[in-house]
Amino acid sequence: xxAKPSMTSRREWIYGWLLLLPAMVLLFAFTHVPAITTxxxxxxxxxRGRRAAKFVGVENYDRMLSDPVFWKVFWNNVWYAVGxxxxxxxLAIAMALWVNDRLAGRSFVRMAYxxxxxxPLIAVANIWLFFYTPGFGLFDQITGYLFGWPSSNYLGxxxxxxxxxxxxxxxxxxxxFMIFYLAALQSIPLxxxxxxxxxxxxxxxxxxxxxxxxxxxxxxxxxxxAVINSFRLVDHIFILTDGGPDNASKLLLxxxxxxxxxxxxxxxxxxxTVALLVILSLLAxxxxxxxxxxxxxx
Amino acid sequence: xNATSFSYDRLLNTLGAWVLALMWALPLVYAVWTAxxxxxxxxxxxxxxxxxxxxxxxxxxxxxxxRYFLNTVILVTMVLAGQFFLCTLAAYSFARFTFPGRxxxxxxxxxxxxxxxxxxxVENYKTMRLLDLVDTxxxxxxxxxxxxxxxxxxxxxxxxxxxxxxEAARIEGASxxxxxxxxxxxxxxxxYLAYGLISVSHHWNNFLWPLIVTNSVETRxxxxxxxxxxxxxxxxxxxxxxxxxxxxxxxxxxxFLLFQRQFVQSFMRAGIK
Amino acid sequence: xxxxxxxxxxxxTALSFSTWASAQAVDLQFYFPVAVGGKAAETIQALTDxxxxxxxxxxxxxxxxxSYQDTVAKAITASRGGNPPQLSVILSTDMFTLIDEDxxxxxxxxxxxxxxxxxxxxxxxxxxxxxxxxxxTYGIPFQRSTPVLYWNKEAFEKAGLDPDTAPxxxxxxxxxxxxxxxxxxxxxxxQWGVRIPSSGFPYWLFQGLAxxxxxxxxxxxxxxTNFDDPKVVEALQYLVxxxxxxxxxxxxxxxxGSTPKAFFEGQTAMMWTSTGNLTNVRDNAPFKFGxxxxxxxxxxxxxxxxxxxxxxxxxSAEQNKAAVEFVQWITAPEQSAKWTMATGxxxxxxxxxxxETMKAYAADFPAVxxxxxxxxFAKAELSTYQNQRVTGIFNDALAAAITGSKDPATAxxxxxxxxxxxxxxxx
Numbered sequence: 001x002x003a004k005p006s007m008t009s010r011r012e013w014i015y016g017w018l019l020l021l022p023a024m025v026l027l028f029a030f031t032h033v034p035a036i037t038t039x040x041x042x043x044x045x046x047x048r049g050r051r052a053a054k055f056v057g058v059e060n061y062d063r064m065l066s067d068p069v070f071w072k073v074f075w076n077n078v079w080y081a082v083g084x085x086x087x088x089x090x091l092a093i094a095m096a097l098w099v100n101d102r103l104a105g106r107s108f109v110r111m112a113y114x115x116x117x118x119x120p121l122i123a124v125a126n127i128w129l130f131f132y133t134p135g136f137g138l139f140d141q142i143t144g145y146l147f148g149w150p151s152s153n154y155l156g157x158x159x160x161x162x163x164x165x166x167x168x169x170x171x172x173x174x175x176x177f178m179i180f181y182l183a184a185l186q187s188i189p190l191x192x193x194x195x196x197x198x199x200x201x202x203x204x205x206x207x208x209x210x211x212x213x214x215x216x217x218x219x220x221x222x223x224x225x226a227v228i229n230s231f232r233l234v235d236h237i238f239i240l241t242d243g244g245p246d247n248a249s250k251l252l253l254x255x256x257x258x259x260x261x262x263x264x265x266x267x268x269x270x271x272x273t274v275a276l277l278v279i280l281s282l283l284a285x286x287x288x289x290x291x292x293x294x295x296x297x298x
Numbered sequence: 299x300n301a302t303s304f305s306y307d308r309l310l311n312t313l314g315a316w317v318l319a320l321m322w323a324l325p326l327v328y329a330v331w332t333a334x335x336x337x338x339x340x341x342x343x344x345x346x347x348x349x350x351x352x353x354x355x356x357x358x359x360x361x362x363x364x365r366y367f368l369n370t371v372i373l374v375t376m377v378l379a380g381q382f383f384l385c386t387l388a389a390y391s392f393a394r395f396t397f398p399g400r401x402x403x404x405x406x407x408x409x410x411x412x413x414x415x416x417x418x419x420v421e422n423y424k425t426m427r428l429l430d431l432v433d434t435x436x437x438x439x440x441x442x443x444x445x446x447x448x449x450x451x452x453x454x455x456x457x458x459x460x461x462x463x464x465e466a467a468r469i470e471g472a473s474x475x476x477x478x479x480x481x482x483x484x485x486x487x488x489x490y491l492a493y494g495l496i497s498v499s500h501h502w503n504n505f506l507w508p509l510i511v512t513n514s515v516e517t518r519x520x521x522x523x524x525x526x527x528x529x530x531x532x533x534x535x536x537x538x539x540x541x542x543x544x545x546x547x548x549x550x551x552x553x554f555l556l557f558q559r560q561f562v563q564s565f566m567r568a569g570i571k
Numbered sequence: 572x573x574x575x576x577x578x579x580x581x582x583x584t585a586l587s588f589s590t591w592a593s594a595q596a597v598d599l600q601f602y603f604p605v606a607v608g609g610k611a612a613e614t615i616q617a618l619t620d621x622x623x624x625x626x627x628x629x630x631x632x633x634x635x636x637x638s639y640q641d642t643v644a645k646a647i648t649a650s651r652g653g654n655p656p657q658l659s660v661i662l663s664t665d666m667f668t669l670i671d672e673d674x675x676x677x678x679x680x681x682x683x684x685x686x687x688x689x690x691x692x693x694x695x696x697x698x699x700x701x702x703x704x705x706x707x708t709y710g711i712p713f714q715r716s717t718p719v720l721y722w723n724k725e726a727f728e729k730a731g732l733d734p735d736t737a738p739x740x741x742x743x744x745x746x747x748x749x750x751x752x753x754x755x756x757x758x759x760x761x762q763w764g765v766r767i768p769s770s771g772f773p774y775w776l777f778q779g780l781a782x783x784x785x786x787x788x789x790x791x792x793x794x795x796t797n798f799d800d801p802k803v804v805e806a807l808q809y810l811v812x813x814x815x816x817x818x819x820x821x822x823x824x825x826x827x828g829s830t831p832k833a834f835f836e837g838q839t840a841m842m843w844t845s846t847g848n849l850t851n852v853r854d855n856a857p858f859k860f861g862x863x864x865x866x867x868x869x870x871x872x873x874x875x876x877x878x879x880x881x882x883x884x885x886x887s888a889e890q891n892k893a894a895v896e897f898v899q900w901i902t903a904p905e906q907s908a909k910w911t912m913a914t915g916x917x918x919x920x921x922x923x924x925x926x927e928t929m930k931a932y933a934a935d936f937p938a939v940x941x942x943x944x945x946x947x948f949a950k951a952e953l954s955t956y957q958n959q960r961v962t963g964i965f966n967d968a969l970a971a972a973i974t975g976s977k978d979p980a981t982a983x984x985x986x987x988x989x990x991x992x993x994x995x996x997x998x
Contacts, residue, residue: 016395023388026444034421098315112319120503123543136341150759156823183565245970513645533831
């Protein structure tokens with residue numbers, strides 16, 4: 001058993017590259033190359049049976065910028081992100097704190113918080129559709145019985161449809177994010193909290209001064225996920241509103257789907273995808289800047 | 299005095315936790331209610347409503363859920379196996395090898411955290427058509443197999459493993475792949491479990507891409523099958539849809555219930571927090 | 572080029588374990604969607620099997636492709652990939668899209684004999700409106716429907732109305748609706764008069780109102796819409812007024828999918844929905860119900876809906892001939908009767924209704940005749956080039972008016988301008 005000579009650096013290079021090769025090939029094939037071809041295709045017209053694609057310059061972008069539906073959907077998505085991200089994260093932290101505590105019926109409570117992670121959004125959307133249904137829907141039955149409210153058409157009004165969709169998103173996200181916070185909480189040493197409590201700090205003080213700062217890396221990780229999800233989670237819209245009424249609950253990815261696979265306008269869909277990529281990149285740059293300053297990641 | 303205010307505080311917290319828990323469990327509770335009662339009780343919550351299993355029978359007959367279920371299992375297995383394999387190799391490379399282009403390549407991997415395949419549906423669809431893979435299960439899986447998140451996560455874990463262990467194994471004559479197999483993978487088990495959990499629940503429930511890229515019974519996963527099943531002219535039949543949902547989510551649901559404690563612990567040890 | 576070789580290399584690994592690619596060698600491949608519950612898929616399969624059993628020289632692979640949306644997507648993809656089906660059932664409104672994509676060919680060249688021409692003339696004209704353009708026949712009606720009015724006889728009785736008479740005019744529908752709208756002690760409505768669902772594809776039921784008012788939404792060439800016709804505006808105003816002024820219908824967008832349930836739950840005394848719901852209502856309504864034609868304004872009227880058979884390009888002449896023969900067989904009276912009874916679709920040829928089977932069925936369930944009789948007044952469903960996009964614009968305009976964010980005239984005027992912008996290149 002003789003000691004092997006240490007690898008030459010060249011051999012190490014080859015090892016490194018070979019190990020990386022399969023993943024990089026697929027990564028390029030389904031992420032980087034399509035991102036670039038999307039950009040290229042956005043400068044061409046949509047090929048149709050009788051007409052081939054031709055170079056049209058920025059025509060698709062002109063159309064996008066003057067398309068009221070695009071702007072409507074853009075602002076919907078902004079509100080969707082602003083509305084769902086903080087609420088999901090706050091609820092996730094609350095849930096994790098509760099479940100981590102000695103609480104009556106803890107295992108039931110934890111199980112309840114887990115349910116959104118397990119049930120497919122597309123299927124649950126049907127259930128929420130029933131909850132929201134005016135008249136005999138669950139929410140109307142409850143508000144009618146308790147407060148004598150008249151029936152409300154949450155999904156059928158332009159002012160409430162997006163909020164109704166957001167509630168479902170928060171339900172889905174908070175339960176999932178809770179898992180991350182729960183793991184983080186369990187690794188915080190109890191002694192820290194106990195020391196603070198001995199010094200007479202209240203629960204709020206302990207939370208804000210000790211727990212919350214220690215959860216910061218998790219919060220960043222979760223918020224990056226939440227931002228991405230706010231542009232990615234559109235499954236429930238298919239069932240709940242189909243983007244309506246009058247585009248009130250349509251989000252960018254749903255619009256891309258609609259333009260590409262219902263209207264068959266792939267070129268316009270490409271320019272919408274580029275817009276989405278630009279938005280995500282700007283957010284990423286912002287977040288990395290923030291992460292860099294606030295948290296030291298290795 | 300301090301004690302009373304403390305218990306008051308505790309009461310409020312318990313109450314809050316329970317209210318939220320009931321709200322969160324409501325969809326599942328409703329699904330169970332409708333699935334086991336006749337359709338007439340979809341909107342009438344009568345404690346003495348008759349119980350029935352007919353909805354399950356109806357759902358089972360109305361759509362090939364057995365097939366959809368099988369497709370989903372194949373899909374999830376394929377994705378997970380591919381991800382574990384590719385991401386392990388790539389993460390090992392990033393964590394323990396130095397070679398030119400490493401930082402740029404790692405940045406390109408991280409880019410995928412942001413530019414997910416979910417967004418590039420139009421181009422990926424064209425690619426699948428070019429590859430003649432439209433309407434196949436590999437087409438659903440391929441864009442997700444090289445996962446930027448998986449590579450990132452495993453790299454982080456591998457980097458925490460002391461170099462000494464690595465070197466000790468090499469002194470004993472292990473090749474780089476042998477070291478990976480004997481040292482790194484066993485020590486990263488919690489990360490694999492946590493990542494596997496996220497991946498399975500994500501792909502089990504994924505909808506948009508499979509909707510686009512599949513269009514026959516032999517390839518559709520459960521989510522797409524459920525959607526087709528519910529989007530019919532004659533209106534929503536909640537009792538049957540919910541029975542179908544319970545049937546198809548059942549295994550995942552039970553797995554979660556049984557292993558929830560282990561899941562959280564694996565998350566903790568994997569450092570996903 | 573570089574990209575494709577690169578991708579093919581990626582594919583090699585993927586293909587080696589892809590046994591799921593469906594490429595079976597059969598003489599005819601035929602895609603069909605299912606849009607109603609019940610036994611639609613089974614019935615098509617059974618009919619196909621029966622045909623093949625009696626025609627040993629033809630092999631037909633009937634493929635259930637999912638929803639209408641999935642089926643058209645699958646057909647377009649397969650055609651572009653060089654592997655088109657020979658035959659597919661797709662929405663009649665997709666005719667212009669399929670022509671634009673250059674994917675289908677007219678049936679005319681395979682229908683040359685006098686007998687064939689007589690056969691072609693044997694369909695209800697209302698169904699042929701969406702099947703022919705430029706003097707050619709691109710679609711053969713198969714799973715076609717039309718909306719009708721369902722009413723709850725018990726609710727009518729309670730409101731002091733004749734339980735056997737449905738409203739015959741727009742005014743009557745409002746008048747009946749007012750009597751049928753019931754409030755509880757705190758003033759909340761517990762039962763609405765009427766329900767015209769407006770989610771997803773509001774244009775379809777709205778088109779009933781437009782046709783009744785004497786308006787046609789699009790020309791037969793599929794390149795011009797009439798969204799801002801004063802008669803269309805008036806029809807939309809009527810629809811909006813049902814909730815806003817007359818208060819006989821719930822405000823806001825009304826969900827299509829929960830409409831039958833709302834009817835069963837007594838939330839509404841009348842509903843407009845597809846004939847495709849007949850069996851569902853018959854099985855689940857806990858009260859006596861009636862089915863009537865949509866009420867009239869200037870005239871009776873309704874749109875048609877549903878799917879046609881299309882003949883895809885890329886097949887050999889023999890295949891096309893065999894496909895046409897199969898279509899002729901499956902739309903023939905006996906087969907068509909089976910299909911209608913299994914699904915609730917309207918049999919597209921008058922002769923089907925003269926068969927003993929259909930007569931017995933209609934005697935047992937007279938409601939099915941309402942849809943047939945209404946066909947006399949029915950018109951083409953809205954369909955143009957770039958159909959999904961143009962219809963989408965129109966749907967948005969309707970939703971804007973229904974939710975009160977725009978008034979009907981403005982909403983429709985804007986929609987017309989947008990539609991003109993899209994359709995100009997097809998004129």
